[in-house]
Amino acid sequence: MSEDESWRGVAAEEVEELGTAVGAKLQARSRRLLGSLIRPRLGLAALTLGIVILQNLASLAGPLLIAVAIDDGIPAAIRGDTTVLAWCIGAYAVSSLANSLLLMAFQRLAGWISQNVLLDLRQRLFRHSQRLSLSFHESYTSGKVISRLTADVDTLKQLLEDGLDNMLNAVLSLAFIGTLLLILDVPLALIVMAGFIPLVLITRWFQATSRTAYRSTRGAIAKIIVQFVETMNGMRAVQAFRREARNESIMHGLNTSYRDANYTAVSAVAVFTASVRAVGNLSLALVLGIGAWRVTGGSLELGILTAFTLYLRRFYDPLDDLAMVANSYASASAALEKISGVLEETPSVAEPAHPKPLPQGGTITFEQVEFRYSADGPVVLPKFDLTIPAGQTVALVGATGAGKSTIAKLVARFYDPSSGSVRLSGVDLRDTADADLRDKVATVTQENFLFSGSVAENIALGRPSATRGEVESAAAAVGAHEFIAALPEGYDTDVRKRGGRLSAGQRQLVAFARAFLADPAVLVLDEATSSLDVPGERAVQAALETVLADRTALIIAHRLSTVLIADRVLVVEGGRIIEDGSPADLVAEGRGEFAALHQAWLDSLV
Known part of the structure; x- marks a missing residue:
């Protein structure tokens, strides 16, 4: 390797390390902002978490009741004793009703929290923007501020409204179902857990790729809004000096950049979702094959295998939800980085800690x-x-x-x-x-x-x-x-x-x-x-x-x-x-x- 190539290699490593450090700083800043928004609502958040835990327990009772009905209730009913089967059917109905009511309560509470978080964020951003000095507004265009207040806040809105319940349900389902799978049958559960090795690797790739892509989308949409606002505000000059074609060319370039950044993000989601489903389907096939062989050999009951496969379907369904949540989170995280950047700007003309009153006169x-x-x-x-x-x-x-x-x-x-x-x-x-x-x-x-x-x-x-x-x-x-x-x-x-x-x-x-x-x-x-x-x-x-x-x-x-x-x-x-x-x-x-x-x-x- 030549000396020049060696120096280029060192420079590239330094740039990569610098980019990693900057990225970590941006993420930490975003987490601080998100924490400050949620902290005043921790009581409601705890109540919401309690409700969603109860809702998941009610939802997960169904397959266990079906297993008991198959292995104990139906044979007892054939012998003339329908007590167990009746209890299973009644318990299934009660758990289904409880699941529905708890889900409704959770979604209403989660919606109230998310809307108040967004209200707080919009007010905080607007209030802070007004307090920032003239020097900030002369360098940071109004279009960018509008982008922070609209496009970036709306991205966070999508995560809070659509992703919060999916994320909590998915995480709890994975924890509860994983535990139940181990309780039902350890060998089959270990087959399922082995699938997490490739899932961890693909998840880490997806997080890095989508975060970079969505940072690009937030920057691109801000430039589009800036160009649009500038064009609309200067419409008289645009038409007077025939600038339409030039503006259209600029907007086309910005829209193309936005499209390409979004396509990169969508492609990452497609790869991640397909990988999750491939691992899930392969695990299900192995469980059915090995489980059926064990049932025929008498080492596993049919009801247990039925409950295991029902839970396994529920086990991988949340992973699909997590893929969507991860996608929304990557986009919202990039938006939070932009918003937190504005909120951490300090006025160059600061208010004094101990102001002095101005006397009469005007010298x-x-x-x-x-x-x-x-x-x-x-x-x-x-x-x-x-x-x-x-x-x-x-x-x-x-x-x-x-x-x-x-x-x-x-x-x-x-x-x-x-x-x-x-x-x-x-x-x-x-x-x-x-x-x-x-x-x-x-x-x-x-x-x-x-x-x-x-x-x-x-x-x-x-x-x-x-x-x-x-x-x-x-x-x-x-x-x-x-x-x-x-x-x-x-x-x-x-x-x-x-x-x-x-x-x-x-x-x-x-x-x-x-x-x-x-x-x-x-x-x-x-x-x-x-x-x-x-x-x-x-x-x-x-x-x-x-x-x-x-x-x-x-x-x-x-x-x-x-x-x-x-x-x-x-x-x-x-x-x-x-x-x-x-x-x-x-x-x-x-x-x-x-x-x-x-x-x-x-x-x-x-």
Whole structure:
């Protein structure tokens, strides 16, 4: 073997060991999640287990009663004594009725447990996703989150609803029937037990193969959902730029990968099921052959052989069920790995253990702040100091990508600085409770996102306890009352999905009213007037001068008409503040970026 081949062999072994270690870690994480879901319901689970044990005992009584009837009851009846046969028939009827009632009780309890586990999981996943920081949602697409909440949870649902009773019944049947087979006849039971040697080997192969295949299916279906959500949300751009064929090609590739992964899993199930049945049928043939030979020789009673074969059929039937359960478990295990991965994500902007209350006022202070979006990423904001006094309106001006929005995100604490601190009224934002901060700082962005529901509900989002009069006053303050009153149902008009019933400018005005009603100490406007037409912009500017009074405000805008209402302008370039002053002073200097922007704006008005 050459040196290169030797190194490749070592590398391959290291990769395999790493893959095994990662797989073990994922499985341990999944088991922890499953344990945390079941632990609060251990009492009901114990009751369910007790019921299923009684149900299995009632079910297994049948073949024993048949054996007694054949060997003792029928001969006694021929002699004129029907007592034993009557007892066997009565006991068989009672055990059958008990089996049915206990099965019904078990399935209802198991269903209640499984539905509550799924409810807990969905709520936990949704709650945790909302608490995760903006950085998570910017890297982990909404389609993946939807996949975790739908496809992956549904996979676990199939295991809990269809697999739980099959698994418990199968395991108990194997244990009870195995014991009964040994009691009935040890030599025949040993023949059956010998069949477990190949079954153990094929089961281990199946677990490894199906687990790998189902990990691929979970990843593939997540990509399909991501592509579908992205396509549907961007349908206007898809049709405008004729992207249908390209999207169809991408979806075809993703669907093909999903099909291939599922086919690998199905093929593994087919091999496993066929192997189990082959071993079962071979064992049954050997038992019948050897048992019949022993009956004819007088060393085994016919009733015992009859009961043994009846139990043997029941012994291998659960193995088929276990094959299906193993298949569902492999799929659910892969889904749990994905779900547990989201649940173990920690917010990059964490709540403090002992939060400090924010005092009145709105002074914003940046102390030696430096920021990068990841630990090994480039510096977006080099170290800088900045103080914005309470009540001052500051406009951030600069080219796209200069760092304006990043500064605004630090003020709203969507991110924490990589070093240094951002303070509000002297308190480090890292030390404030999130609810307290959201009461003091409100943000209006160019996305102007509205939720399905009435206009009034969307305005009251920042302060749900607001009265209708307060909602209407907020709308009037930003110039939105007139168009809202003209809607078919006024403030009760449903804005529909993402506010689709309103124009972009109207959605922006509603977003303004929402922020103003919240009455924050600090208001961040990130390109908030970008969707407004000229009349709408004038209406908002007129309202801004009143609403921003005695309030700290940070305005990011490319429109100079919006910037000019600010008390102070900061020109940002490459993450650095290169100009700082009032609009009038910067214009009066006649040089610099802001003066050039102002002159270009004046020229555009001519």
